[in-house]
Amino acid sequence: MARKYQKQIEGYTEEFLRDLKNLVGVRSHRDLSTAGDKAPFGAGIAEAFQMLKERALEMGFQVQEEDGYAMDIRTGDAHPYIGILCHIDTVEAIEEEKWNSDPYTLTEREGVLYGRGVNDDKGPLLANLYAIKILTEAKKLKYPIRLIVGGAEETTWECMEYYFARHPQPLWAYSPDGDFPIVNGEKGILMVDLCFPGEGSNASREISIDHTSEEGFTLEALRVSGRLLSTTEEFIGKRAMSRHPDRGVSPLKDFMAWFDQEKLDAVLPEESVVLKLCRAAEILFDSEQDLLGLQAEDPEMGNSSLALTGFKGDSNEAHLSIDIRYTRAQSPEKMLENLTTLAEGFGGEVRVKKDRKLLYQEKDSRLIATLKDAYESVTGDATEVLTKGGASYARTLDHGVAFGPTFPGETANSHLENERLSLRSIQCAMEIWIQSLEILTEAKSE
Template sequence: MIDFLEEVYKRKDDIIADIEKLCRIPSVLDEATANEGQPFGAACKEALDAMLEIGERDGFVCENVDGYAGHIDIGDEEAAFGILGHLDVVPCNKEGWNTDPYEVTIKNGKLYGRGVADDKGPLIAGYYAAKIIHELDLPVKMKTRIIFGCNEENGSKCMKYYFAKKPYPAMGFTPDAEFPVVYGEKAGVNFQITGEIERGNIIGIYSGTRSNIVPEVCEVYIEGNYKQYKDSFHQYLATHHLKGSVEEEGNHTKLTLVGKSAHASTPEQGINATTAMCHYLITVSENKLVQFIDECFYQDHYGEKLGIAYTGLMGPLTVNLGVLNYKNGHVSMIVDMRVPHEVNDEQLTKPIQAHLDGYGLLESHELGKALYIDPQSDLVQSLHSAYVEFTGDHTHQPQAIGGGTYAKSMPNCVAFGVEFPGTDNKIHQNNEEIAIEDLLKATAIYAKAIYNLIKK
């Protein structure tokens, strides 16, 4: 009987070294350096090249698909099993990291750094799982195609382009979520809200850079001397157990509030700095935008105030006010929602537009697609069986989540790991981490699961 975990541990140092190589690259979307062959910027291109170099080093056939994505073929069979991972990462906050986010730090049995858990570390885990099967010369009926893109965090344009050029594998998974296996994913939608609202004493409000992250910092520029806000703002921060600052900015004041970032699919795990700030601002301003945000979003992660709350088979609809830019009276905001598959477009649009009409705001959006794979399918059951074999966990069963992954990019594909139940890898947060033991165990689970599905 093959001891996949033992085989993984033999390659521990190589696995960590390859993760370190990828995580040194700050592969955040950079439209300023986007060009032919690097549609998502220079750093994403560098990460793509680095992953291809790993496959070439190990003697596998590799292909770069116009800088959007690439693949490594392990084996030469006609049919393919797909492992889909992404090389792009979300930005890092300027403050809050205890280590250099782009230099992997090993401490207390964990790897720390942007991408170690989302998704460079898990991608390498999937790669080594397939590589082990190949190196053991096990009889298989499919090759494993490791597919990696550079735009998962900003709409997955990479996979749309890739699969317009390349065929779908017969089945597959993406190591970009949680264990156990994920058979359902809510539909994603971004509401782009714009308009003009008289600014009153608010000069500007700025928060968030990505709609799929709960904004951690909100900055406000407001008319008046800082002394008229100092006491009330500090009292508000203390009452709500928040951090922030009041600064003199010439003849006006800058207020900064620090919340807690989290993934937009689980907004209840964060503290939205924007909505928390607006809850203070309603006490010192009559600005209508501040009122709108406080009335419709403050301490509401499930759309109850907007009139769109719904809980389906995949769980509740979730809402995250992810990005806000308000300057010279112009409003630009993005609201991220994760929507159960039972909810249609009209159920969202009518209640939301009714609220927007009251403030003269407009919206545009496109409801994405949900994912549902039969929990009793061979794919789901085989993956889950491998998970149970290495964990002994019969309590946690196949699940549905709010996060959107590459699994929606192709038929017969699901999300599978890498985060174990009861752990928090701080994905999209400061000090992203993964336990080395968890990473290696996941690699063994992947090897076993892949082999179960592709063996002759």
């Protein structure tokens, strides 16, 4: 295994940990109640940007700010350039009591770093900043490097829209916001609500459905109550991230079985919004027929997925929320058309919450060949490209992939309690990134 820059990486480890401690200490989740001039996503994210800017200037880099939406840290102004796309915002650590230590205090236990953002994405961001520092100290670069940092990756992504409306695309780029070895495929994301207006006047005959859910996760529980029932019924599943619904258990199956057993479809009036909700769900989650074309398999990208993320209704209105991660075998326009037809058939409508195009870079591209060589040189492991259901900034790029930081077999707990990052792993990742950048900044333009 070739560790050309191990000494330099170890020499900067203390500074890296100091900077990571400071950045983790900033609660940089979206908070529009504190938004203002040059702080469109809130004071916390603006504070994190300012901290990063000051550190980058201290290290001798140029900094280009984009009105609080994004910034880039660059080695020069020339074009073309090599890009690294990271984000400084995080999800909020809402259930702090589930953490083994304060999520906003960087903590090291047995060589593992804990804290909100250590893996997603503050740790990789700073590791790449130091990777650029080490490389520029070692040699003169043919192409400049830009570390492009966004402030709304966990939410709207308008940060990258803002940046690339004002700057050209990089020649090649990667986003260290995924997994190793190389993520060349990210499934498309289509999140929608099917909304059904209620009849209102039949409230006394109606039942109500409520749910336990959290953004980014599958539905965890359903509760049914109302005058038609003698007691409140509850159906418990197991939540999972909505991009991995197979890792959880949906309560919908048990609820639908109970609904049929109680023969509620014969009791509820045809105009019942809850009845419409249940009938729409039957069609949506009929895996045998898949009448809406929501489930498909791609030879390179694997299977699509369909997750139920919301299911509630009473006599006034009902909502059914789904998260589709689709492959090249599907058309988002056609799926949306089919969903609209379904909703309108029950007097409802479709509201799109998120629509992000998929990422797919061919395996034989020069970018992937370069990253593959660097990864194998450092780790000694064979490289296979991956397709994931998650999203990174790589899908905003013309020529980009997700590349690290999580190695095979590691559990990062991003978005969950006890988010973690192995110190040894991030040092190895830094070596991989430095060697990749070394080749990319010397390569001839395609």
